[in-house]
Amino acid sequence: MTVQNVLIAIIVALFAVAAVLTLIRMVKGPSILDRAVASDVLLTEVLCVMGAEAVINQRTDTLPVMLMIAATGILGTVAVARFVARRDQRRDER
Numbered sequence: 767m768t769v770q771n772v773l774i775a776i777i778v779a780l781f782a783v784a785a786v787l788t789l790i791r792m793v794k795g796p797s798i799l800d801r802a803v804a805s806d807v808l809l810t811e812v813l814c815v816m817g818a819e820a821v822i823n824q825r826t827d828t829l830p831v832m833l834m835i836a837a838t839g840i841l842g843t844v845a846v847a848r849f850v851a852r853r854d855q856r857r858d859e860r
Contacts, residue, residue, distance in 0.1 A: 774822065781815055802846040809839040 788811065791804040813832055820828045 781811055785811055806839055806843055809835055
């Protein structure tokens with residue numbers, strides 16, 4: 767086993783633990799903002815794993831997929847933020 771293989775195994779383990787903890791936060795919440803932040807973190811983890819895979823295998827064909835995942839994350843965050851802002855504004859009007 768080479769040093770590179772050991773490092774890859776450690777990286778995979780760390781990302782797996784991070785993903786599990788993020789999924790727990792998504793399920794438990796307690797608020798919609800906690801879930802939105804957790805989904806952003808999970809998307810970022812996916813992007814990091816895909817980027818690491820691209821570097822290790824010297825591939826560039828995953829870049830468009832990574833850009834689409836990033837765009838989806840940004841649009842989702844904006845949608846949740848607008849929803850929460852409108853909900854809070856309605857509460858203040860009452």
